[in-house]
Amino acid sequence: MAPSKAESLIDVTEIFVELTSAEDEDAGFGGCEARQKLERKLLRKIDSRMSILIVIYMLNYMDRNNIGAARLRGLETDLGLQGQEFATLLSILYAGYMIMQVPSNMFLNHIGKPSIYLPTSMVIWGIISILTGITKDFVSALLARFFLGFVEAVFFPGALFLLSKWYKRNELGTRIALLYCGNITSNAFGALMASGILDSMDGKLGQAAWRWLFYIEGSLTIFVALCAMFILPDFPSTTRWLSEGERRLAMRRMEEDAGVGDEGETEEGGHLTGLRLALRDWKVWWMALVMTSFNVTLSFTTYFPTLSATMGFNPTVTLLLCAPPFILTGIITFALCRNSDAIGERFCHATIPLLFGIVGFVIAVCTMNTAARYVSLFLMAQSYAGYVVVTTWISNSFPRPPSKRAVALAFINAFSSFGNVAGSYVWPSTWGPTYRKSCGICITTAGCVVVMCYIFKLYLERLNRELAEDERRKGAEDRGFRYLT
Template sequence: MTGAKGTTSDHVEYTPSTKDDPIPVVEAMPVSLRNLTPEERQHMEKKLVRKVDSRLLIMIVIMYILNYLDRNNIAAAKLAGLQKDLNLRGDQYQTSVSILFVGYLLMQVPSNMILNKLGKPSIYLPTCMLAWGIISSATAATQSYGGLLACRFILGFVEAAYFPGCLYLLSAWYTRKELVKRTALLYSGSLLSGAFSGLIAAGITSGLNGNRGIAAWRWLFIIEGAITVFVAIISIFIIPDLPRTTTWLTDEEKELAAWRLAEDIGEDDWVDSQHQSMFHGAKLAFKDYKAWLLLGAIYGCTASGAVTTFFPIVMAGLGKDKVTTLLLTTPPYLIGTVVVLINAWHADKTGERYLHIALPPIIAIASFVIALSTTQFAARYA
């Protein structure tokens, strides 16, 4: 690249901006990119994005489906006899559901700080997935309230690494213009998991209850946990690391992947573990008022969305048999997936963000009011 005095170098130079800001700032475009015409660079960039999409997007959506599946299958397990077999009384079942989020909250921020320092998501995320798959399978062996409580707490602690880790990974590969649709695709995994959960639980409840002397709810944990372990092992070979550390990119593609983000946000997102601070990103987030506003919005949506954790139980209140109830949980999630993707697509097309964030919760509030104000099946299901 050409410096202030016309000197040339074949690499990108970085300079820490301040003592408190250890993240280097990009100074100039790599030579390999400067020699490209705008059309050539655009073609190369499209090819790079397609290449990353094919390795990253499909895999993280599948992983997120299993993340939610292993987290929320306790609701289907209750319908399949978990509460009766473990002799849960009073609010013990509700406590078993909620304790997961204690571990989840404790680990989310520290996990991303660790991931940022290591810079190896292809190892870190699948390893966490392997751990939660084993824990989910082990839940099938619980014989008491205490055992269930321990499994759920540890499950939340380990699962906490995944969603924030995926958001971090997506932001390390995609520009702001590309990020919304891909984040929506990632989040659609949580909705699809609700659809698959009902179908899988219905199949297991109707076909495996008592098989080999094992109750249906235990089969639920065994099968879903085993699938998670299998996918975790495969994902190690598919999930990319960061632009500068992904081995299946050429040197030119690595430079382009890093530079286009630097051009988008004004600085290189990740150089190497020596340049990364465990606390720098956390400090910036704590100082940003927009982060706190979004935190409040997410808190409200997550609190109201807790109904999804108990959705099979809520559906059971509509008076259908167990298998029909589990099957009825599928359509709302499929509709939700379509709406999420359309909302993200339209937000990108128009460039408008506020209404796309604010209007869906208003519709949700109206839906909650309808559900509370009538006992008719059609209205409550809608």
């Protein structure tokens, strides 16, 4: 039945009101041109302060993975490690890591003070890293690694949540890529730093070189943490150094991006509601499985010095050779994520690097030729670029409410740590120096990730069709929120 004149008049009035409201919003910032200028200024200000997250993430991974470099200079012998005890030292970190992430992000969303919360946790893990250097046996090292993971768990999901509170979907991929560049660079810079420390500090003050590695890197972490307290922003509604106009614009941007308010949103049950919403969402569980498989695929990163050592060079050269593959990966990751943001596509950008990684594993399986194995390390490292895109994809797929987003990001990251635990046992020395079985496991999990990402893409496309159909039924003129696929 055709709509009546009254109904048509109501529809026209509603559209007029919406357009007028949008103009009024820009008028509150001095008009469209003034708003754009203020927005550019706001982004520059936030970007400059958020950049310290890159340094923090570098140190987060250096403090976690320096044990791999220490292994080359006597850690196993000094601690009397046998059998799978080294692998257990790697995996126990993720036990603490899994326990803390969800409650930590719920608490961060509650207090709204990441500028205090994240650096404080950083100081504590820096102290624990230093204490790792004084351990004397397997049990003491095991305890240090467990508590290191427990405290380090605060940072990554907290940083993702902080970024998602400031940046729109088409801005988030580039920022997460830059954050991950800290992670990727830590594999390169950490290897170079470890090479210098291990080569020059052996026997100083009666301490083994590997102990100095923990002392120096832990102290650097504490120093950067103290600086970060004065640099990091809080959330848009709690950051004091924003002007009133900048604060309103920061909150308005996120409302426009998600199609609904974010800050100040009332939710019955608060964080418990966010937890229930997250755990009932099929997307959360599916992407948790995707990231678990991905972490098994990336298990080679912790053992990278060991894989580099299979080429037959001395420990110093071995560590130096670890740097170039990750330097190239950092460049590729940034370019890939920037392009992914620009065209609004995630699936191909996530899976193509994985296919290069699979080629790298195949080469490693087929030959022990030095040049070919080094090329394989470059290709394996490219898998990390796909991991960054998938992480951004996850952040885009849970726009609201904020409590659900906080829990979803933390839960996925925590659950996926099962992949890190399993990955710690994928590269036993008894499978070396070829590590064919290890590479075979990584090829399998990488293939699973590609298939599961494709299923996720199809599911999001179906949701987008439902959103479009809902808008058509309601007669909406403007295109609303869409999931990126």
